Amino acid sequence: KQEVTQIPAALSVPEGENLVLNCSFTDSAIYNLQWFRQDPGKGLTSLLLIQSSQREQTSGRLNASLDKSSGRSTLYIAASQPGDSATYLCAVMGAGNMLTFGGGTRLMVKP
């Protein structure tokens, strides 16, 4: 059974810092890995999707990497802003197109 772990569970940083969120998964047989953002009481916003054959994806200040063999992914946020404050979820898609989510990292960026 796939298990997805995110570290840290919570993170508080001053505005402007570069930061890294970590995601690990136990079964490397995945189709893709996706990073989402969730604001309190809201749904999910897809940030980046990395197919299993890819190593990384970039969108603006966000960069996500994938090392399938070691079961790891990182989400790099450059020059963090207060508006980046949210919960970031990592999810992997495996057999049957099922998504397994990590527990999330709650990020607070202080002005």
Next chain:
Amino acid sequence: GAVVSQHPSRVICKSGTSVKIECRSLDFQATTMFWYRQFPKKSLMLMATSNEGSKATYEQGVEKDKFLINHASLTLSTLTVTSAHPEDSSFYICSARGPGLGRNEQFFGPGTRLTVL
């Protein structure tokens, strides 16, 4: 990207009543829809997978008689929480995928907050 809507966004009901939540794909045909539940400060847990025109497949521990799922058309799936109890209070999120979209990609609805008094 593809758009998925949910209705209602928030519902409060009395214990013992049934509540229906709708999930619609607005600009694509959703051959498969997924229902997730999220408790406060927790991650999403898959409840069931439904394919259009067939019975839903429920995850272990999810009562199919309590959480009725219908996927009667390519754009609509419904989740009915029957005889709701306070412990059913949660955030319910659906997602959908279909042919012609990104490979193996799911698109998520905005969620429905259910509060059972």
